[in-house]
Amino acid sequence: MKTDLVIIGAGIIGVSLAFELSKYNIKVILVDKENDIAMQTTKANSGIVHGGYDPKPNTLMAKMNVEGNRIIKSLHKKLNFNYKETGALIIGSTDEEKEIINKLYKQGLENKVPGLSLLKNKKEVHQVEPNLNKEISYALYSQTTGIISPWELALALAYTAVSNGVKFINNCKVEKIEKNKDKFILSTTKGEIEAKYIFNAAGLYSDDIYNMVLDNPSDGFKITPIKGEYYLLDKFLGSLVNKVIFQTPSSLGKGVLVSPTVHGNLLVGPNASFDTSKDDVSTTIDGLKYVVSASKKSVDNINFFTSNIRNFSGNRATIKGVDDFILEESKIVPHFYNFAGIKSPGLTSGPAIGKYSISLLKKSGLSLTKKENFIYHKLPTFFSHLNDNEIESLIKKNKKYGNIICRCELVSEGEIVDSIHEVIPATTIDGVKRRTNAGMGRCQGSFCGPRVFEILKNELHLDIDSIYQDKGNSNVVVSYTKGNK
């Protein structure tokens, strides 16, 4: 395969780059080692569209964050992913915390973050957020902070990129990169790809990918994963708070947040653990205990025991000693671009990093012309957000919309079948979940799991041993029963 540019990694950064590049006349291939997009950090994080007061002024991170926040808001209507501008409070009570909050406020003004204000006493704080711990006496209010479904944003960007000519190849692990005079030759599990440019958006593995083109690994960088564990709580707690509640940040990160999710649940977490590896997405007794106890500082009456529906964890890709994103053409290997060290606010920054990549390419002398017929690929609206008339007219078109498969989240067979035939199709039970919300609810797929399994089997004509829960080879069943052979 020959192409102009290969993007390695289909997380939020990779798909943002693909989305932006698909507006131009350039041949792009997007590859990922997993069977779907958004399979690592992008699908296991807080799902926050940050305001932009956290990053140090004049960093790329500050610029991308503030611009990304603005772009996501404008893309929301065009792409129809679930997103809500809830606002956020960064809370504190001690003098030390107040000082840090004041600093964040000033930093935010310097970063040109709109809609920031200070709440300076208990009354002001609790007027805005009545269920907060009564000790909270000070807060930074960020109006433009929002909540989002990270994988929906990624899907919408990736669908649009593919609809505009980007080729997406899944299960495509890059194993070796050879640098010839004016081109790269990538050896992958799906064959050779020849490309003039490489965009490295491999997230946790971006160091490994960069090392493939370096003679001396010490010229590169090293990704250190930091794991965060979460509780996802039932919808009956979904409106316990109406904004994202951050604690005062420390050297370990933004701390444990309490936040509504865009699907109506309550999210609590993360902790920050160095005791992890890139592939380790386990939850631990100690990690979960820490999240529970730390959350009490924000909201002290959450009953985790009766409301938890899922625990999960994800790894942030950090680079020790670097407090900014790396977004640049390699100084050693021309035409190789790194988009690395994308920790928080990476999700927010993605779409801005996409735009920034175009300016990097132009700066290096590549002339890019815009496509004339660029189209936005809108995500379908969830059934549960439609009114009776809209549902009725869908059912009249196709009676599969009248067959509810996921009772918790109200997802119909029609929506599931649609997701299996998207431009980037759902091929697994969790792939269906990310596209339709089936299995996201309080029973966690106990009811709809077997039903989604059958739909996948019939729509894709799959053998039962190639129907996976999520990652490749994560088999759901192991054989037929004796009577069914």
Next chain:
Amino acid sequence: MNKEKHDLIIIGGGPAGIAAAISANKAGIKDILIIERDNILGGILNQCIHNGFGLHRFKEELTGPEYAGRYVELLKETKVKVLSNTMVTSLNAKKEITAINSKGVNHLLGKAIILAMGCRERSRGAISIPGDRVAGVITAGAAQRYCNIDGYLVGKKVVILGSGDIGLITARRLTLEGAKVLAVVEICPYSNGLNRNIVQCLNDFDIPLYLSHTVSNIKANKNHTRVEEVIISKVDENKNIIPNTEISFKCDTLLLSVGLIPENELSIKAGIILDPRTKGALVSNNLETSVEGIFACGNVLQVHDLVDNVSLEGERAGISAANYIKEGNKKSKGIKLEVGENLLYLCPQIIKPSSVVDSTPIFFRVKKPLDNCKINIIINNEIVSSINKIKLIPSEMQSVNIRKDMLKGAKNIKIEVIKK
């Protein structure tokens, strides 16, 4: 949009809903509609292909589908209408129902409504089992469905957490299908299943039961795709894990049978008050909820041990709903029952003495196994009835009857179980 009015609408066509329909019909209600989300009636019974159903009701041992079949046959003799493949998506206190099926959106109005939606299983998240993100962790009911309805085996080497009946039954079923069940693990110091299931499903197949243990970690295979190892640990009397008591099992599956929760999302939408103990609706002795004209029965009201009891409860709800449709609401004072010592809950929670004909049953479970004890009915602080019991266990639902004559002048009622 389809609009319909019916005298009685029953949400759920499992054993509770069918029994309610038959008894309401017998009581003279002609216009009855059952709404069922599946394509056939019978509910969860259809995947319970083991026997043991109907010992009390039909004095013989039936499988789940056979038990359901008996009731479906009885239903066929009536003019009860069934709307299958239809999901109820909302219910309000005015007894208006929205339901979706392949024909479209249906707006239905009932003079009375019976809730018979059953229950769901608790999943991994509900009990926060730590460990890797893997396939192969599945609720026993989902495994049972894969096995008995769809014809697939979910694993070859299996550990089961929870000794509830579904877990025990599934242990035997998977063994018969060629899987090796390595252990059933129970956090309590006693089993939470019926004794007959311990004997017939575990002992007969040499499956070890680990009491006072729980799963402390789930480990993935090297590709991070599926369970490879389940680690269990001993727990202390407060159910906290005791360090350095780990036992490791190499397996590909962890089945969860860790409790059932009545499925009351629709009830909550209708503003029905729930009892935090049963997680079902708060009902009076005629099974009427806090919303007039809406009744509840079966596992959506309280999780039962035997389907025979579900059917009986369904019949009672049917009769009550029929009375309500014929006679309207008879406002009368109720007495809230007090949950006494050693009891997990009482159901019903309220008695209206004027509505008791001869006597009314009160159901409960004990918190822990008790030997040589007695069940006391205490009215106006006096023991009016005391029943001796050799052994009471939490897995078996118990009941006592309160007779009409006991209720004369009653101001407060308490039921307790105490050691002799």
